[in-house]
Amino acid sequence: MRFAGRMARTLAMALALASLASGYYHFVRFGTRTGPFVPIVERFDLNTLVNRTVTFYIAEQGPAQMAAGDSLPAVVSQIRLAARAWNGVETSELRIAFGGLASPDAPQLSPGIDVIFDEVPPGLIAVGGPTARSEISSGPNGPFIPITRSVVMLRKDLSQSLSFSESFFLSLVHEFGHALGLQHTLTSGVMSTGLTRATTKGRPLSPDDVAGISLLYPTANFLASTGAITGRVAVGAEGLNAASVVALSPQGAAISAMTNPDGTFRIEGLPPGLYYVYAHPLPPAFQGEVSPANIVLPVDVDGRPIAAAGPFETRFYPGVRDPQQASTITVSAGAASEGVNFSVQRRTSLPVYAVQTYSFPGSTAVNPAYLTIGGARAFLVASGVGLVANGAPASSLAVSVVGGSANVPSGGVRAYSPDPRFLQVDFQFTPFTSEGSRHLIFSTANDLYVRPAGLHLVQKAPPSIASLTAGTDANGARIVTLAGSNLTAETIVLFDGAQAASRGLDEGGNLIVVPPAATGGHRAAVVALSPDGQSSLFLQGATPTFYEYEPAETAAFSISPPALPAGAESLVEITGAGTGFLESAVAAGFGSSDVRVKQLWAVSPTRVFANVAVSATSSPTATTVTVVDGLRLMSQPFGFRILPANARQLIMQAPVVDSSGRAGLRAGGTGQVRVLNLPEAAAVQVSLNDRPLQVVSVSSGVITFAVPANFPTGAAILRMINGADSAFPLAVWVDPQPPSIVSVTASPATPINPGRPANPGELLTLVVTGLADAGAAVNVSRVRVNVAGIDHTPSQIVAAGSTHQVQFYLGTTIPGGAQPMTVAIDGRVSSAFQLPVRSQ
């Protein structure tokens, strides 16, 4: 009761602060029973996360049983790959990192995600969810309920789960989504239940999933670069709670929101464009579901769930059944299209729902359905409630495609003759049929069901792997040659859950890859993923091609220092034996949220630098150290010790930054490091790789120092002493000097100056020093020319002696006058050059 009262007060306070919040399917509380309804969602508090990163830890005891041929490194690699799906969402600020294997008694007091293997009853495969506080916090995007810790719980017995399979991987991505604060949706994303999911290992997230996570953790410009649609779903004057409203782009995206208890909705995160909008009820709960689609219903001020509206007729805006008569809504960046209201009629039941689609690129049924444009098998098979009755399509059932990119011919909807419990739908293509996801509409006499992304159109059949041949390249490095079909330079090749580096195609069209490191004798399932989302497993099913690593010496590692006091930050050096550390494939974790890796570099195949921070509130204990090297999983239980805090210890805090505040140093520039417990009148000495540095200033615990112009590029160790006291060292990456713009000319060789300003739209040539080594080729994709805040991609870059010539077309919208211009390569930005521009 006291809990409910406290909740009521905090919710009322939060409501007063709330801005209009998204109606995406998050875990939601409302501060009122009578409205106005402002969803308050559960999410991690980015401000409490180091580097805005939530770390996940995998229980070190692992699964008790695994499928034949499976291994803990293979399972861990798939878990890491699943987390990476969410980590890669560019419009989300949240990042996800691997924190290593964790012992059951490791301190886990900070926000994080625990992946555990537990005893679960038959019928349960995996489950994930957030643990949130009862109190509400305020943030820049409004009030929210902080997630303190999340759990992804997998079966202890994985003997029936093949770790390389699409289903195991997608379940992991799905459960991580729950752990981050996402609920089920009905929009065919990875957060849909298995009944209607339409994503794959090659494309694990749908636009709906991306919008869902981005709305919880938006980047600075996410809401400004996307738009919204708002409105209400009602029967007469009565608003309908938990109705689903979907914005449907004919080009493929489907993004949804759930209505509030008064029927209002707000679909956010929509890329600008045209959308159809439809409203539909949640389907009835299936056996084993406690609510429709197992959605955790929003709760009111007293914590009581607010029931979803019952069945009602599905309608496209503006209240039509026929999508041909539907209006499109224009969505603009940073704006909301309002008044998209639905007046619907209640129904007693739904005629069609829970439709799943399958195709047959080979002899295995593939879900979701992928059809090759112009291919021989231009049909899909569908299962679902209400599609088939008495061995024939349900009365008056018709199927169509939104956008008309493919047609269902007359007579193209029939029972699937080999098994008439399923529905077969034939398709015809036109010369204008293009690739992408297509939405299907199943119409009956008085209702309709929309299946977003019910069909994926592709130009090529799935990739296939016929054989693997191990070999070595000219430098003696191990390579693997994949022979098969539809393998291209863009194909991603996974060895279990670790991506192999591609070397491109040989003259015979075979794909050459460098396999990730693994323990000798390890047997990895090799899977090829095409950019359109298809997988070689579409053809190979449960029998992929395996690659067996040759026997090799056992790899091992050691760390230095093996212990740090609470509150310390330090470089921890990881030294490998028999390892092949690569920057893109190495990870390290200390198995506890009290010990966090802030930065990490693989400086050689046998050496890794990690800047590690120990929580100031930690108690002395020992944790498990884990190092991942490709598929090689190495751990040392009790390998790292947390010592009692030393209140007077000098502590340099990572990251070390340059003069612009960017992490890292530049040769010839200045750097800054913040030091805890540094006396005001400190006479400090700073060195980089034992080379003394000039100290520019010491102020308020911040040391500013100069980096010599000729300091070599790469990882270096920063040390600091103050009299008899010294700080723990930190690792830092030193970049070469930034590029510099020497001159600007227009063609042919016309210098640009105030007397001859540049014309908008004109081809300009910059002479730049410091872009790359003399004579080195530079890909244009690495370089940006920024004029007046607008990025330009060069059309050409030519090495010319010790300089490079960068050619680009000046944007036609650049205003007149002297405009600042910079050149950037890989994040290194030149000083501004004032470019005279002719007024238009």
Added chain:
Amino acid sequence: MTRRFLTLCLMATALPVLTAATLEQLSLEQMIQKSTAIVRGRILGSTTIRRGMVLYTTSRVQVLERWKGAAAGQVEVSVPGGAMSGLRQTFSGAPRLADGGEYVLFLWTGKSGVTHVIGLSQGLFHVQGEMLYRSASGETMLDGGGRAVADQDLRMSMAQMRAAIAKGMEAERK
């Protein structure tokens, strides 16, 4: 021949349909076979405990009728998720057992000795009189206007359930 092959493959994919990513759908026969106990019982009270990183709501169930498993007057059933110490842990699809509510429960006890509802919530049937609701939440629920409503799904009679269990037990004995 090709068509037949395609059909078999389709069935192999379609039959073990997952109602959610987390669940493997079990038939009533499978639940009877895989459960270690099947009871009709009333919830006497619930408490939340922590096991490792997971909060479990543990409910004491007074057994009113038992069809499978060792005889006992009470059983303790654990469901993942719950609230304690100012924290709430939520799992999509986890059922809530209401105090005083009457249920038919298909239970499974693992090696640890902890008893769960089979298939997260698949083995849970809410009892009202002689009727069973297939998957009710058992929680007081409100509609959009703040009015209390019952969570109703498909229903079957207790007699039908008894007959189905008896048939399943008979098949298991054979």
